[in-house]
Amino acid sequence: MPPATIKRKTDIGPPDYQKFLPPIIQRNYGKWVRHEIPRPGVLVHTAESGEKLYSVRAGSPRLLSIKTIRLFAALADEFSGGCLRFTSRNNVEFLLADAGKVDPLILRLESEGYPVGGTGPSITNIVHTQGWVHCHSAASDASGVVKSVMDELFPYFGSMRLPAKLRIAFACCLNMCGAVHCSDIAILGLHRKPPKINHGTLFKTCEIPTTVASCPTGAVRPVTVDGKPSLEVIEGQCVLCGNCYTVCPSMPMNDPEDGVSIWVGGKVSNARREPMFSKLAIPFLPNTPPRWPEVTTAVKALVELYAAHAQPFERMGEWIERIGWPRFFRLAGIPFTRDHIDDFTHAGETYKRSVHLRRSPAWNLGG
Amino acid sequence: MPPATIKRKTDIGPPDYQKFLPPIIQRNYGKWVRHEIPRPGVLVHTAESGEKLYSVRAGSPRLLSIKTIRLFAALADEFSGGCLRFTSRNNVEFLLADAGKVDPLILRLESEGYPVGGTGPSITNIVHTQGWVHCHSAASDASGVVKSVMDELFPYFGSMRLPAKLRIAFACCLNMCGAVHCSDIAILGLHRKPPKINHGTLFKTCEIPTTVASCPTGAVRPVTVDGKPSLEVIEGQCVLCGNCYTVCPSMPMNDPEDGVSIWVGGKVSNARREPMFSKLAIPFLPNTPPRWPEVTTAVKALVELYAAHAQPFERMGEWIERIGWPRFFRLAGIPFTRDHIDDFTHAGETYKRSVHLRRSPAWNLGG
C-alpha cells in the first residue's frame, strides 16, 4: 500500500441520525402517544399533535444487492418523502406521513417481491448470520436455511394469528452471531467432527497458549510433532464448539457431516416472564441443501404445535413452561435423549430438584 | 481391648417397629382417612373404621437425660398404653386411643416443663446439632442458642396464628448437620478466622493430599516447614468453611470471634412452591453466651415481620419471593452488603438478569 499522503480526518463517527429523520418524526420526536396495527406490516403511530405516522414494513433477505437498495430508495422517494429505516431484525420500513400512499406502496413492494408483514403476533424476519456465503466457521448455510424456512412459514409473516410474537433466529456456528440463544425457535449450526490438526502449519499460524486457553473443556493440549510445537485434541473431551478453530486456523472443523440443531422457548423481552434462554429440542438434523427439508419440516411442526396449543399472549417458552417439558416432548414427538441433559459447567442447576411433575403415561422404573 | 471370646450375633439391624406400634395403629395401619388439629399440639387422626387416634406433641430439648426418658415412659404408661414416638423434629408424641386422657396428659406434660404445641401454622422445635456440647467443629453452641431463641419465640410454639409453618434450624458449622439449608429461618455458626496450622503435628496427623483436596477454593497448599511436610493457607482465598479442619486436626479454626449468621426463606416441602434453599439475611452476629441476645432479637424480628406481612399459607420464602428481596431487606432494616452477593461456583446464576423490579426509593446511580 503506498503511504497515504494527504492527512485525512478520521474518527468522524456515524452521521447524525437527525438529518435522516422524516419531517413528521422531527416534529413529533418523543411525543408519540399511541399506535395501532391496522393490518399486518403497517404501524400507525399517533403523536400528541394528532399527526399520524404510517410505517410499512417489508421483509428483506438482509443480504441485499445495491440494486435492491436503490429500488428501496426509489420507492421511498415515491411514497415516503425519501425516508426509510431498517429494523433490528433487518426488515425495511418506509415511513409515510400520507395515509393514502400506504396501500399503493404495499402493492408495489409485493409486486417487486418484498412482502409486507412481520408485525404483531406474527413471524417476522429470521435474524441470521453469514453461513457459507462468508464465514470460515460456518457449520451450515445461513441464508439458504433462512430462505427455506421463511418460504415454508410465509403465511405467518403476512398474518397476525399466532398467540404472540414468534421470533426465529439462525446462527451458523456456536459463536452465535445471530444471538440465537434467546429465541422462540433457534436454528444453530453444529460441527460434528473434532478439529483436524494441521501439524505442518500450526506452529506458524497459531499461538499455542491462546489456543489451549480457548477450549472450554480443556481438551486442547500442547504436543511436539516432528520436533515442532503443535497441539492435540482429547476427542472424548471435545464438545465441538469450534473455539480453538476461531483462534487457530490450523484446526479446521468444517465437515460434510456438520448439521443443525433446533432450540426452543427463549425470549428477550421482559413482558410477563423474565427473559430466558432457548433450550435444546432437536439435537441434530443433517445439512441437506438446497432446501433443508428436515429443518423446514421440524420448524414448521413446532410452529404449528405452538399455534395450536398456546394461549393468547403466551410466547413459546411461556407455553412450554406452563405445560412442562415432558409434555412438550411428547406432544412434539421428539425423543428425549442424553443430549438434552446439560453436561456443561452449571449442568446440575438444570436437574429436576422437586417432585412437581404432571403425571405421564411414561412412568415406571427405567421406563 | 481384650479379644472377644464369645462369637456374638451382630448386624441384627433395628428392632421391628411393628412391635412398638400402639394397638389402635396396628388395627388401622394404612387406613387413616383424615385428621384435625383441635388445639395446638394435638392431632386427631380418624381411620376408615371410625377409630380415632389422639397424638399429643410435646417440646423436647432433644438432649435428654435418661431420667427424662423414663419420665416420658411413665407418662406413656399412664396415658397412652405405654406408646409414644419422637418426631422428625425431635418432639415427643404420645399416642392415645382415649380422648378423655388428652387434657390430663397435657396438664401433666406442661407441669413437668414439657410444653405442648408445634402443630399447624406454628413454630415447632428447632432442628439442631451438637455445638459446644459435643463437637470439635462448632463455631457456636447449638443447645444454648436454641434454648434462647425458643424461650423468645415460645408463644408461637403453643399457638397456631402464623400464616403457615415456620421452620427454624440451627447448625454449628458449615457441615450443617442440622441440614439448615432449607429452613424458613436458619441460624448457622461461622468461623471467622482461617485455620491456624500446627506444623509440629500436621505431618503426623494429616494426609496432605486429602487435606489439599478438601478445600473448596484451593486455598490449601503443600509446603515444607523445618524440613517436614506441612500445609499453608492462602488467606485471601479461604472462605472459612472448616473442611480442611474436618479432615486435618492440625488446622484448628475455633476462635472466640466466631459467631453466627442468619438465613431465611428456605423450605423442604413441595407444597405450592418447589423446595428452596435458605438465603443469607444477616452475615454475622457475635457469640454472646449464655443468651445470645443479638441472635434472639434478630430472629424474633424476622418472625414478627413475617407474621405481619405474609398471607395465609405463605411460607417465609414464598412471602419474600412475592415482595422481592429488595423490599425484604428494606422492611427488615437489614443492610445489604457485599457478603450477600454470592461468589462461589454458581454465583453468576444468582445475579439479577432481567429488569423485573419493583420500584424503590433507593434508585439512582451508585445509590
Next chain:
Amino acid sequence: MKKPTPLVDELEKGPWPSFVKEIKKSADGPMASDLLSVLERSYDDKIGHWKHGGLVGVKGYGAGVIGRYNDLAGEFPDAAEFHTIRINPPAGWFYTSDVLRQLCDIWERHGSGLTNFHGATGDAVFLGAKTVELEPLFDELLAAGFDLGGSGSALRTPSCCCGKARCEWACFDTMAVTRELTHVYQDEMHRPAFPYKFKIKASGCPNDCVGAIARSDLSIIGTWRDDIQIDKTGLAKYVAEGKPNIQRDVVERCPTRCMRFAKGQLDIDNDECVRCMHCINALPNALAPGKDRGAMLLVGGKAPILGGALLSSLLVPFIKLEPPYEDIKELLVAIWDLWSEHGKNRERVGEFIQRIGLANFLEQIGLDPQPEMVAHPRTNPYIALHEDKP
C-alpha cells in the same frame, strides 16, 4: 457438681425445656457433671473444647461410634473421653415405654446418661461413653435387640416419616421400606466402603416431613398418578364454614392454577396438577391423594460440603414400591457399585453425578433419560459426541 456454672445456669430459666436441666439431671454421675463444666468453660471463653475422634469402635464394625475427646482432660477427666453411640431406631421412631426403659438402663450402666432423641440423621444417640465401655455396652444393646447405626463413609441410618402408621396421606409404606433397606444393607452400614456417606430418607408424600429431598442421597417421596380424591361432604363443610377461603387460599395458591371453584364445586384438572399437596393440605377433610399410589425416587441431596448444597434430583418419576422392593434394591446397588468404583474420596453421590454428568450416570446404572429428570433441557450448545450417536 464440681464447679459453679453461672453462665450455663442462665439457661435453666425460661419456658422452653432446658438442656442444662437435662445435663444436671444426669450430673449425679461424673461424666455429665464434667460435661457441664466443660460447657461452662466454652460459654466463658467462647470456644469449643472438643477434639477430633480417634479410631474407636466395636469389634467387627467400622461405624456407629464417633470418638470424641476433650482438650481439658486434665481438669475434667470424666469428660476426657465422651464418645457417641449411634443406635439404629425402629422405623418411624415408635417406642414402647418398656423398650425405652431398657435402653435407659443399659445407658445408665455404661455411659453418661445423656442422649439425643434423636440425632439429625435419625439415630438414637447415646452421648458420652468411655472407650472401655463400648464393647459391654454394645453387647447389651444387641441382647436388647438393638444394633448400631452408620457413620463414616457408609450407608447411614435410613429414616422416614410416620407414614401409614399415622398419616392418611402416606402414598407408600415408608416404615416398611425403611426397615427393609436397613436390614438388607447392614453390611453397607456397619463397614464403611463407600467414597463418602450415603443417606436414605423416605417421606410418604410430597410434604416431605423428613426433609428427604434436602438431606438424603436417595430420597423416596410418595406420590400418586390417578385423580385427587374429593369428598363432597367434607368440601361442603369447608364451604359452609368459609374457612379457609377456598378461592384465595386454595385455588389461587395452586402452583399450576388447575382448579376451578364455583358454586361450591371444586374442579381439578388432574392432568395439570403437579401433585404438590397444597390443596389437600388446606382441605384435609375434603381432598386426598389418589388411590394409585407409589413414590418418586430422587438422588443426590446433601449439605454444602464441598461443592455447595444440593437438593436431590429426580431419577424415577413413579414406582409402586411394593415388597419385596427388588426394583429399588437393584437401583441402589447399581448406584453404589458405580459410585464406589468411580467416586472420589469424600465425594457425595450428588456431586459425583454432577461431575460425570447425569446422562453418563443414567447410562451406567441402566436407566433411560426422561424429560422428567430435568427442570429444562440444556441451554448451552456444547453437545459432545458419544457412541450411541448417528
Next chain:
Amino acid sequence: MKKPTPLVDELEKGPWPSFVKEIKKSADGPMASDLLSVLERSYDDKIGHWKHGGLVGVKGYGAGVIGRYNDLAGEFPDAAEFHTIRINPPAGWFYTSDVLRQLCDIWERHGSGLTNFHGATGDAVFLGAKTVELEPLFDELLAAGFDLGGSGSALRTPSCCCGKARCEWACFDTMAVTRELTHVYQDEMHRPAFPYKFKIKASGCPNDCVGAIARSDLSIIGTWRDDIQIDKTGLAKYVAEGKPNIQRDVVERCPTRCMRFAKGQLDIDNDECVRCMHCINALPNALAPGKDRGAMLLVGGKAPILGGALLSSLLVPFIKLEPPYEDIKELLVAIWDLWSEHGKNRERVGEFIQRIGLANFLEQIGLDPQPEMVAHPRTNPYIALHEDKP
C-alpha cells in the same frame, strides 16, 4: 455467469425474498458472480470455503474490516479476497434515499455490490472488498460522512431501537445516547485495546426491541418509576370491544398479579408492578409507562463462547440518562479500566465479573451493593473475610 448453479438456483423460488436473486442482481460484476459459484460448491460438498482473515484494514484503524479469503482462489479468483467493511450506521437505522444511494455508488465503485442491511451487531455491512480497494473505499466513505464500526477486541458499534423517533414507550432517548456514546468512544471502537469485544445496546423500554439484555455487554433498558398512566377513554374502548379479554389476558398474565379489573375499571398496585410492559403492550391505547422515565443499566450479556451464554445482570436500577450523560460515561470508563487491566485475553466483561465476583467488581468500579442486583442473596455459606468487615 461463469458456471451453472443449479442448487442455489433452487432458492430463487418461493415467496420469501431470495438472497440468491440478490447475489445474481450484482453478478454482472465478477465478484458476486464468483461468490455464487463458491456457494454452489458449498451446496454441493456441504462445506464452507472461507478461510480466516489475515491482517487487513485501513490506515490508522485496527478495526472495522474483517479479512476473508477463499480456499478456491484458483478456480474463482474474484472471490479470493472478499473482505467485509463494517460501517457505523446512523442511530436507529434511519436513512434517506439520497444517502443510501450515495453509499451504493461508493460500493459499486469499490466492491462486490453486495451488502448486509444490517449486520447482527447493527453495522451497515459491505460484503466483498479486495484489499487494494480498502483505502480508496474508506476515503470515499469519510467524504460521505460515514466511518467504520468496530471489530476485534474493541468497542463494537452501539445500536438501539427507534425509541423516541417512533415509539410512544421510549423511556429515554435511545438514539441520542447511542450517538453520543459512539462519538465519544471512537478511539475505543477503532483501535482495539480491550481484552475482548464490548457491545452496547439501548432499548427504550423493557420490551427490549434490540435484544440488549441478551447480546450486549452494556445493556441500557428504559423504565419508569412513577405510576403507569391510564387513559380512561382508551380503556373504555377496549372494554366495549371485549378484546383483549382484560381479566384473562391482561390481569391474569401480569407476573405479579398486581392488577384488579372490576366494573370496567383497572386498578394497578404500582408498588407491586415490576414494570414488565405486558399490560401496556396488551392495551396500548389505554396504558402507558409513567412520566418519570429513565433507564436501567445491566452488564455482561453475551453468546456462549467461552463459559456459556449470559444475560446482562443489573447494575444500576434507575438512572435518568440525560445529556451530557456524564454518569454513564464515568461508569463505562470505570468498567473498561478495570476490565482492561485485569480481564484475561478473550474474556468478556460478563465472564470477568463472574470470575472476580460481582461484589469485588462493584467495589472496584465504585458502586455500592444493592439487593436489586441479585435475583436472591447467596445460598452457600462460603463467606470469605474481606477488609471492610468488622
